[in-house]
Amino acid sequence: MKAQWFNSVDQIGQAKWQAAIGETQSPFAQFAFHQALEQSKSIGDGTGWYPEYLLVMNDDDSPLAIAPTYLKTHSQGEFVFDWSWADAYQRYGMRYFPKRIWAIPFSPVTGVRLFSHLDPKGDDVAFSHLYPALAELMTQANQERDLSSWHLLFAKPEHAALFASNKDLLQRISCQFHWFNRDYKDMANYFSHFSSRKRKAARKEREKVAQQGITLTRTLGNKLTEAEIDFFYQCYQSTYAKRGQQGYLTRAFFGLLVEKMGDQIVLVQAFRGEKAIAASWCFFDDHSLYGRYWGCLEEVDCLHFEACYYQGIEFCLEKGLQHFDPGTQGEHKIARGFEPVFSHSVHYIAHEGFREAIGNFCEEEAQAVREYHQDTHKLLPFKQ
Structure with missing residues (x-):
């Protein structure tokens, strides 16, 4: 060689x-x-x-x-x-x-x-x-x-x-903290493996998002419009702007990914009525989901947990994926079932x-x- x-x-x-x-x-x-x-x-x-x-x-x-x-x-x-x-x-x-x-x-x-x-x-x-x-x-x-x-x-x-x-x-x-699919059938079955107190807390988090008038969608990358990519990029940059920084990746990067790798991307979007207010970008393959970028234009209690974790777990269960790597750091992932x-x-x-x-x-x-x-x-x- x-x-x-x-x-x-x-x-x-x-x-x-x-x-x-x-x-x-x-x-x-x-x-x-x-x-x-x-x-x-x-x-x-x-x-x-x-x-x-x-x-x-x-x-x-x-x-x-x-x-x-x-x-x-x-x-x-x-x-x-x-x-x-x-x-x-x-x-x-x-x-x-x-x-x-x-x-x-x-x-x-x-x-x-x-x-x-x-x-x-x-x-x-x-x-x-x-x-x-x-x-x-x-x-x-x-x-x-x-x-x-x-x-x-x-x-x-x-x-x-x-x-x-x-x-x-x-x-x-x-x-880090990762999620593993232990042959869960759906979200209800997944939560049934939680202790009673933790199960109630997780369900309450999801209900709280809905009670604030927020709905969420999941869209595969090859179905995304230019306007949706623009909106996601605005969310992505807002995360860095809050720390006085600028995101490393350019708008063109995400556009090229959607064009060439759309079947390995899923975008979670959160809406208040018809107005998009947050987005979470993930990659996936035949085994794992990879949570990568998140941002919001409006602060909503528990929305980060829903958009970045629960929606990802639901996607894994739908697609039969065995593993969810949501990104680095974050002890708050533990209570949602992500293991060290x-x-x-x-x-x-x-x-x-x-x-x-x-x-x-x-x-x-x-x-x-x-x-x-x-x-x-x-x-x-x-x-x-």
């Missing part, structure tokens, strides 16, 4: 990209997703995100796999926070940026980070040896350019474990002194995360 770096999806081409990933269903693996990021200028010049895709090929140049990596000049939009590491470098007069991340931009979604037609679901043990092999290539590429580090973000736990024996690589964990899970990242730090210090930090942090993970289990609403 051999590998080659490319800094644009168009240099690889759609045919070769899709041949490399094969029947992989993840929306974050698709050529259209990454092309939309580039064409919409959500990444590239001036954004601090500079793509470098690693294409693995047979000796006859037939494509085997793709690893998406990016050179970064900041740490925004990653959700595995290393600002303190960058600050430490700066205090010692050293350069932390640019760094390399092996990840999906703006997407704290656990999953495969080496997309291949040889392993469409990312669970083939025989294929996993390629992860450490590519890690060596990334370390070599970093050393040639004197980069401070590379970071594999939101890897599947079994893939992160492949690096455990390499003492030059640091393991880091954090905690570990997310995993792997880090190569070139400087030995900083590698040791950051490694100690990761070990101390991991202990606190494990305790938090155990404590949050006790807060789940399900009957004991």
Whole structure:
């Protein structure tokens, strides 16, 4: 096998990209997703995100796999926070940026980070040896350019474990909250598994939204109009505006996704009468729903829970999806039945002194995360 770096999806081409990933269903693996990021200028010049895709090929140049990596000049939009590491470098007069991340931009979604037609679901043990092999290539590429580090973000736990024996690589964990389909028939059946008090609280939340005159709809991406995309984008930007920021993704990005990947998108919209007031954007594949972006133009009690969680669970039950990843952080998800899970990242730090210090930090942090993970289990609403 051999590998080659490319800094644009168009240099690889759609045919070769899709041949490399094969029947992989993840929306974050698709050529259209990454092309939309580039064409919409959500990444590239001036954004601090500079793509470098690693294409693995047979000796006859037939494509085997793709690893998406990016050179970064900041740490925004990653959700595995290393600002303190960058600050430490700066205090010692050293350069932390640019760094390399092996990840999906703006997407704290656990999953495969080496997309291949040889392993469409990312669970083939025989294929996993390629992860450490590519890690060596990334370390070599970093050393040639004197980069401070590379970071594999939101890897599947079994893939992160492949690096455990390499003492030059640091393991880091954090905690997210995911929903799992335990063969629930519908929402009533799902709530029947809650304790009496938690079941009443959940139903009351849903009723409260309806009592405030709010109705909700779910629309597949390939049915969305330009006006609906415009409205969603207004909601998306409003979430950042409340924090004095601007959303990373451009309007063109969402338009391109609807055009090229509409059958893997569902948009939840909330209405007061005929006026749309909130929206939640999700991706899905044949197994999972991925909650990604939310915003509202009017504050309504409990609407966030309904639009971002209950509507997603209902969609999973309708489509037979087994898993709902609603995004990072958020203890409020627990009371709605989202269970604590570990997310995993792997880090190569070139400087030995900083590698040791950051490694100690990761070990101390991991202990606190494990305790938090155990404590949050006790807060789940399900009957004991």
